[in-house]
Amino acid sequence: MARKKSSWGKKQRAVVVTGVRTPFVKAFGKFLELDSIDLADIAVKSLLERTDLPHEEIDSIVWGGVILPSLAPNIAREVALDLRLPASVEGMTCTRACASGLQAVTLAAAAIERGEADVVIAGGSDSTSNAPLNLPQKAVHALAPLAFGKATPGDYLGVLSQMMPITDILPKMPKIAERTTGEVMGESAESMARRNEITRQAQDHFAERSHHRAAAAIASGRFDDEVTAVEASGGWVYADNIVRGDTTLEKLSKLRPVFAKDGTVTAGNASPLTDGAAAVLLMSEEKARALGYKPLAAFRSWAYVGVDPADQLLIGPALAMPKALDRAGMELKDMSVVDMHEAFAAQVLSVTKALASKGFAEMRLGRSQPVGEIDEDNFNIYGGSLSIGHPFGATGARMVTTMANELASTGKETALLGICAAGGLGAAAVLEAVD
Amino acid sequence: MSDLLLENQNARKLIKTLGLPIPVPEKLARAKGPYEERPLDDKKVLVCGTGGLQTVLAQILTKAGANPWVVGDTDAVLEPFIGPGEAWARTPHWVQTGDAPEGERIDAIVFDGTGLESPDDLRQVYDFMHPWIRRLNRSGRVVVIGRPAADAKKPARAAARAGLEGFTRSLAKEIGANGTVANSVFVEEGAESRLGPVLRFLLSPRSAFISCQPFHVSKLAKGDEAPDTHVLGGKVALVTGAARGIGEATAELLAAEGAHVVCLDRPADDAPCSKVAQRIGGSVLLVDITDEDAPARIANELKERFGGVDVVVHNAGVTRDKTLGRMKPDAWDMAVDVNLGAVIRITDRLLEDEVLRPGGRIVCLSSVSGIAGNRGQTNYSASKAGIVGFVEALAPRVAKKGITVNAIAPGFIETRLTSAMPVAIREVARRMSAVGQGGKPEDVGQAITFLATPGAVGVTGATVRVCGGALIGA
Numbered sequence: 001m002a003r004k005k006s007s008w009g010k011k012q013r014a015v016v017v018t019g020v021r022t023p024f025v026k027a028f029g030k031f032l033e034l035d036s037i038d039l040a041d042i043a044v045k046s047l048l049e050r051t052d053l054p055h056e057e058i059d060s061i062v063w064g065g066v067i068l069p070s071l072a073p074n075i076a077r078e079v080a081l082d083l084r085l086p087a088s089v090e091g092m093t094c095t096r097a098c099a100s101g102l103q104a105v106t107l108a109a110a111a112i113e114r115g116e117a118d119v120v121i122a123g124g125s126d127s128t129s130n131a132p133l134n135l136p137q138k139a140v141h142a143l144a145p146l147a148f149g150k151a152t153p154g155d156y157l158g159v160l161s162q163m164m165p166i167t168d169i170l171p172k173m174p175k176i177a178e179r180t181t182g183e184v185m186g187e188s189a190e191s192m193a194r195r196n197e198i199t200r201q202a203q204d205h206f207a208e209r210s211h212h213r214a215a216a217a218i219a220s221g222r223f224d225d226e227v228t229a230v231e232a233s234g235g236w237v238y239a240d241n242i243v244r245g246d247t248t249l250e251k252l253s254k255l256r257p258v259f260a261k262d263g264t265v266t267a268g269n270a271s272p273l274t275d276g277a278a279a280v281l282l283m284s285e286e287k288a289r290a291l292g293y294k295p296l297a298a299f300r301s302w303a304y305v306g307v308d309p310a311d312q313l314l315i316g317p318a319l320a321m322p323k324a325l326d327r328a329g330m331e332l333k334d335m336s337v338v339d340m341h342e343a344f345a346a347q348v349l350s351v352t353k354a355l356a357s358k359g360f361a362e363m364r365l366g367r368s369q370p371v372g373e374i375d376e377d378n379f380n381i382y383g384g385s386l387s388i389g390h391p392f393g394a395t396g397a398r399m400v401t402t403m404a405n406e407l408a409s410t411g412k413e414t415a416l417l418g419i420c421a422a423g424g425l426g427a428a429a430v431l432e433a434v435d
Numbered sequence: 436m437s438d439l440l441l442e443n444q445n446a447r448k449l450i451k452t453l454g455l456p457i458p459v460p461e462k463l464a465r466a467k468g469p470y471e472e473r474p475l476d477d478k479k480v481l482v483c484g485t486g487g488l489q490t491v492l493a494q495i496l497t498k499a500g501a502n503p504w505v506v507g508d509t510d511a512v513l514e515p516f517i518g519p520g521e522a523w524a525r526t527p528h529w530v531q532t533g534d535a536p537e538g539e540r541i542d543a544i545v546f547d548g549t550g551l552e553s554p555d556d557l558r559q560v561y562d563f564m565h566p567w568i569r570r571l572n573r574s575g576r577v578v579v580i581g582r583p584a585a586d587a588k589k590p591a592r593a594a595a596r597a598g599l600e601g602f603t604r605s606l607a608k609e610i611g612a613n614g615t616v617a618n619s620v621f622v623e624e625g626a627e628s629r630l631g632p633v634l635r636f637l638l639s640p641r642s643a644f645i646s647c648q649p650f651h652v653s654k655l656a657k658g659d660e661a662p663d664t665h666v667l668g669g670k671v672a673l674v675t676g677a678a679r680g681i682g683e684a685t686a687e688l689l690a691a692e693g694a695h696v697v698c699l700d701r702p703a704d705d706a707p708c709s710k711v712a713q714r715i716g717g718s719v720l721l722v723d724i725t726d727e728d729a730p731a732r733i734a735n736e737l738k739e740r741f742g743g744v745d746v747v748v749h750n751a752g753v754t755r756d757k758t759l760g761r762m763k764p765d766a767w768d769m770a771v772d773v774n775l776g777a778v779i780r781i782t783d784r785l786l787e788d789e790v791l792r793p794g795g796r797i798v799c800l801s802s803v804s805g806i807a808g809n810r811g812q813t814n815y816s817a818s819k820a821g822i823v824g825f826v827e828a829l830a831p832r833v834a835k836k837g838i839t840v841n842a843i844a845p846g847f848i849e850t851r852l853t854s855a856m857p858v859a860i861r862e863v864a865r866r867m868s869a870v871g872q873g874g875k876p877e878d879v880g881q882a883i884t885f886l887a888t889p890g891a892v893g894v895t896g897a898t899v900r901v902c903g904g905a906l907i908g909a
Contacts, residue, residue: 195524308472311500312524350524359518363494 010115012284014108015295015434019123019401020046021278022230024240024389027128030232031275035130036065036393039277040075041082043394044121046228047279048083057291059117061091062108064100064124066392067131068093075125097421098341099304100124101278101396102429106302108282118287124393125277178422181310185343185422186259186270188313193264193346195312196353200264203345204252207269207386210342214383215245222382226401242272242389269345274389278397280404285434295434297404300414301327302429309424314347316426317418318354319364322371324428325416332372335430336412339399341419342384351418352379381406395419400431407433438849438865441872460871461614463643464574466881469691470664470888473500474639478542481506481530482516483563486549488580488627489515495631496545497525499638504528504541506563535566543576543638544568549622551581551595560602571610576638577617579603580630583651586623596621604647607904611869616646616904622893626654632661632890641885644846644878646869646904651897655830657837658794658892666888668693671741673733675699675724675781676751678707680850681800684880685748689887690715694746697737699724724751724777730784737785743792746887747785749778749799754852756811767814774800774818779825786833794837796887799826801844801898807907819844823898830896839895841886846902847873869904 022043025031031039040063048055063076072078076091096103101124108122135143142158176185193203217223218239229238247268257263258270288295303323307316317340325331332338332355342348352374354360361367382388382402385395396419403415415431439446440459447459466474480496482489483506496503497519505512505527516527530536544567546560560579571577579599587593600619607617618637622630629652636642637650662668672689676682677698686696696717700708705721712719720736722729737744753773755766778799785791804812805819822842830840847853847864853873856864865873882901885891 192524195526197526310476311473315524354521354524357518357521359521363498363519363522 007115007118007284012112012115012286013298014112014282015285015288015298016400016404016431017281017283017288017293017295018047018051019278019280019397019404020050020226020228021394021398021401022276023227023237024242024274024276024391024394024398025237026242026389027273027275029129029275030234030237030241031127031230032129033233034127034230034275036067036069036125036127036277037072037075037078037082039127039275039391040079040123040125040279042228042230043123043125043277043279044079045083047121047281051281051293053119053281053291055085055089057119058085058089058121060089060111060120062104062111062120062122063091063093064102064104064393064396065093065095066097066100066126067128068095069130070132095393096304096427097423097425098343098390098392099396099419099421099425099427100393101398102302102400102417102419102427103304103396105280105282105397105400106299106429109299112282112284118284120282121279122282123277123279123397124395126391126393127275128273128391129275176422178309178313183313184259185313186265189270189344189346190259190263190265192312192314192350196350198264198346198349198353200253201249202349203264203269204249206345206349207252208247208249210380210383210387211244211247213381214240214243214387217382218243219245226405240388242274243383243387265344265346269386271343271385271390274391276389276391276394278394278401280397280400296408297415297431298434300330300430300432303327303427305426307424307426311424312350313422313424314343314420315350315354316420316424317428318351318360318426320426320428321355321416321418322365322367324430325371328430330414330430332374332416335378335414335416337378337381337403337406337414338374338416338418339380339403340384340417341390341395341399342380342386343390343420345386347420351420396427400429403431407431438872458612458866458871461573461612463614463870463872464640465643465875465877466640470666472664474635474641475543476500477502478638479504479540480543480545480638481541481567482545482547484547484550484580485559486547486580488547488549488630491627491630492545492547493519493527495634497523499635501525501543501638502528504530506530506532508532533562533566535570540570540572541567541575542572543578544571545634545638546577546579548579548581548599551592551599553591554595554598556595557598557602560599568606568610571613571615573614574640574643575610575613575615576642577603577606577610577615578634578637579617579619581619581621583621583623600649603649604904607647608869611646611904612871614870616642616644616870618642618645618648618650620650620652622652623654626652626893629654629658629893632888633893635663636885641881644870644874644901644903645882645899646902648900650894650899652893653895654893656834656839656892656895658889661888661890661892665693666890667746670694670745671697671737671743672746672748672887673697673699673720673737673744674748674750677711678704680852681845681848681876681879682748682750683711684876685750685883686711686717687715688877688880688884689746689748690717692884692888695741697741697744699733700751724781725772729777730781733781734784734788734790738788738790743790744785745792745794746796747782747791747798748883748887749781749797751777752800754812754815756815758811759813762814770814771818774815775821775825778822782829791838794889796891797826797829797838797840798883798886799840799842801842803844803846803900803902803905803907806844806898826898827896834895837892839886839892841894841896842898843879843882843886844898844900844902845874845879846900846905848879848901849873849875867906868902872903874901874903
C-alpha cells in the first residue's frame with residue numbers, strides 16, 4: 001500500500017468543503033428507531049455520496065454528541081466501521097453539551113491547521129428518543145453480582161433484600177438539569193428572562209420570526225442542498241417537521257408557561273427535543289483544490305468560554321462572540337451575517353441585549369464601547385433551533401453548513417456563530433468566505 | 436450547653452404559642468463554604484442616601500449578585516445603576532422616597548450618607564429608612580456609610596457625620612431580634628475603591644454576629660486590587676492557639692480560602708493541634724509563646740520552612756480571674772504576658788526579621804469584657820485593652836509596607852470557656868446582645884479571616900467587636 005504523504009507540522013488553512021444533515025424531526029416521532037449512530041451514519045453516507053470523495057483520502061472522523069450511546073460512545077469510529085470506510089479512518093467523539101457539533105468541527109479544523117490531517121469529516125448527532133433510562137446507583141450496585149460473574153441463589157435473595165423500597169430502584173426520568181445546581185434548563189432561561197427583562201411578547205415575537213424565516217427557507221429550497229432525505233420505518237422523511245410557517249404571535253401567546261406559574265418561557269419560545277444529525281467535510285485548502293473541490297468557507301477564529309452556571313447559565317455567547325471577534329481582529333459591524341443557536345428566545349434576546357450594552361462591555365469585556373446591536377435583517381436569517389429543532393450534538397454542524405453555503409453563494413464576506421451550552425459554556429466562531 | 440431558645444424547636448414554639456414575655460432570638464443565617472463570586476446572590480438591597488457613592492455602590496452590589504432597589508425623588512437615581520445592571524443582569528428598580536410599596540420586603544439597606552453637611556441632613560436617614568425598616572427579612576443587613584468625622588473641616592459637618600454612628604448603634608438594637616445586624620462604615624475621601632470587600636463582607640452572612648460596629652476605611656496601608664474568591668490562595672498563615680475554639684475555627688476558614696495554615700499551640704496540646712493541622716492540610720508548630728526564645732524560634736521556622744508568613748493571628752490567650760485584692764502576682768504575670776507581652780515580642784521579631792511579608796496581615800485578639808471592664812479580670816482587661824493600643828500604634832508604622840494590624844474583640848461566644856459559666860450568668864450574657872444570643876467560634880473566625888484578606892486593606896488600626904451588638908462595652 002502506498003504510504004500517504006504526511007503534512008505533519010505544516011501550517012495549512014482549513015476549509016469547509018460541504019455539509020449535509022438529516023431532516024430535524026421531533027423526538028419520539030419519525031426517527032424513533034434510529035439511534036444517534038444510525039443518524040450519524042446517514043449524514044456521513046450522504047456527505048460521501050454527494051462529494052464522490054475517494055474513501056482512502058479520509059484521515060479521520062470527529063463527532064459530537066450529548067446523549068452518547070453508553071455501549072458504544074465513540075460514535076465517530078462506529079460510523080467509519082458501519083460505512084465500511086478503510087480501517088485507517090480513525091475516529092474520536094467529543095462532548096461539549098450543545099456546542100458539541102461546533103466543537104467537533106473546530107477540532108477537525110485545528111487538526112488540519114497543524115498538519116495532523118488533510119481530510120476530516122466532522123459533525124454531530126443526537127437522538128433524544130433513544131436516551132437511555134439510567135438505573136439509580138443503588139440498583140446498579142445491587143444487580144452487579146448477577147450481571148457480572150456467576151451468581152449463587154443466595155445472591156439473588158441478597159439482591160431482592162437490597163431492592164426495597166421499590167421507589168429507590170426505579171429508573172430516573174432523564175431531564176436536562178444542571179448537575180451542580182439541579183436547575184432545569186428552562187428554569188435557567190426563565191430566570192434570565194426575568195433578570196434581563198425579556199418580555200413574553202418579545203420572546204414570542206422572536207419565535208414567530210424564527211418559524212416564518214425557517215418556513216420561507218424551506219419553501220424556497222434554500223436547504224435542499226444541505227438536507228438529505230432519510231428512509232425511516234414509517235417511510236421517507238424529506239424535510240424538517242418542527243417548523244410552523246403558519247404560527248402567529250397570537251397562537252404563541254396562548255401557550256402556557258412551562259417552568260414557572262407567572263413565567264414567560266413556553267413550548268413555543270423554547271427549542272424542542274429533536275432527533276437528527278449533521279456532517280461537515282473539512283480539508284486543507286491545498287488538498288481541496290487538488291481534489292477539485294471549491295471550498296465554501298474557512299474559519300478565521302473561534303472561542304470557547306465558561307460562566308458560572310449558577311448565575312446566568314446561557315449567557316456564554318455574549319462573552320464568546322466578542323472573544324472570537326477579537327481573535328479574528330474584527331468587529332461585529334464587519335460581520336455580513338450572524339447566526340446564533342436558539343435554545344430559548346429568552347436566551348438569544350438576553351445575549352443580544354448584553355452585546356448591545358455599554359455597561360456589559362465595560363465591566364465584563366474590558367471594552368469601552370458595546371460590541372454592538374445585531375441588525376435583525378442579518379440575524380438568524382433562516383430561523384434557528386426554535387423552528388428547525390435542536391438535536392444537541394448536530395446543531396453546531398448545521399450552523400456551520402448553512403453559514404458556509406451562505407458565504408459561498410451570496411458573496412457575503414463573514415459570518416459570526418454563537419452557541420450557548422449546558423454547564424455555563426459558550427462557543428463562537430468567525431467564518432470567512434474563500435475565493 | 437446549647438442555647439435552648441435557639442436550638443429547641445419545641446421550646447421556641449411553646450414560648451411563642453403561650454405568648455410568654457420571653458424574647459425568642461432569631462437563628463442567624465451563616466455562610467457555608469469559602470468566599471463566593473456573588474455573596475449577595477439574588478438579595479434585594481435597598482440603596483438610599485444622597486452622597487456621591489452611587490456609581491461605586493452600583494458596581495459593588497450588582498457584581499456581588501444583588502438586585503438594587505434605589506430610593507430617590509425621581510427615577511434619575513437609577514442612572515448609575517443602568518450600566519452595571521446590564522453587565523450583571525441586575526436590573527435596578529426605583530422607589531419613591533418615603534414610599535414602600537405594599538408587600539415588598541428587602542434583605543438589606545445600604546445608606547450613603549457621605550453627603551451629610553449639617554445636623555439637619557441627618558433627617559435623611561429617617562426619611563429613607565423609616566418606611567422600610569420593618570420590611571427587612573430575617574438575618575437582614577443595614578450598612579450606613581459616611582465620611583470620618585475627624586476629617587470634617589466644619590464642626591457642624593463633623594457632628595452630622597458622627598451622628599450616623601449613634602443612629603446605627605441604636606437601630607441595631609431595634610432590629611436585632613429579627614437576626615438583623617447594622618453597622619456603619621466611614622470611608623476616607625479617595626478610599627472608595629476599597630469599599631467593595633468591606634461591603635461584600637458586611638452584607639453577607641459572614642458578618643452574622645457583628646453589629647453596632649463602626650468600620651473605618653482608609654488609604655493608609657498600601658495595596659493593590661484584591662481577589663473576590665480564593666482570597667488567600669498562595670498565602671501562609673500563622674494561627675496561635677489553633678488547637679481548639681476560635682483558633683481552630685479560624686484555621687479552618689483560612690485554609691478554606693487557600694492559605695497554608697501553620698497551627699501553633701503549646702507542646703502539651705500536640706494531639707488536638709496536629710488533628711486540626713491534618714484536617715486542613717496545614718502544618719504544626721509546637722511552641723510555648725511565653726518562652727524566651729519563642730519569637731526567634733517562630734520567626735526562624737516560618738522563614739526556613741515557608742520563606743515567610745503573610746497572615747499572623749494572635750489568638751492564644753488565657754484568663755487568670757481573681758479580684759485584685761486576692762490575685763497572686765503570677766496570675767497577673769501569666770495573663771498579661773500570654774495575652775499581650777508575647778504578642779508584642781513575636782510581632783516585633785517577625786517585623787524586624789522581615790519574616791512578615793509586604794502586604795501582610797496581623798490580627799490580634801482583644802475582648803469585649805476586656806474593654807468594657809469585668810469584675811475579677813483586672814489582669815485580663817489590662818492585657819486585652821493593651822492590644823487595642825498596640826494595634827492602633829503599630830498600624831501607621833507598617834502601613835507603607837502594605838501591612839495592616841487589627842484586633843478582634845469577641846463578645847459572648849459559645850466555647851468551652853463560656854459553657855463552664857454558671858447558668859444564670861450565662862443566660863444573661865447571651866441575651867444582652869442586640870441579636871439576643873451568643874456567637875459561635877466561626878463568627879469570630881469569619882471576622883478574623885476577613886481582616887486577613889487582601890481586600891481588607893482599607894481597615895487597619897481598628898478593634899472590631901464580634902459581639903452581636905452587646906449592651907456593654909460601647
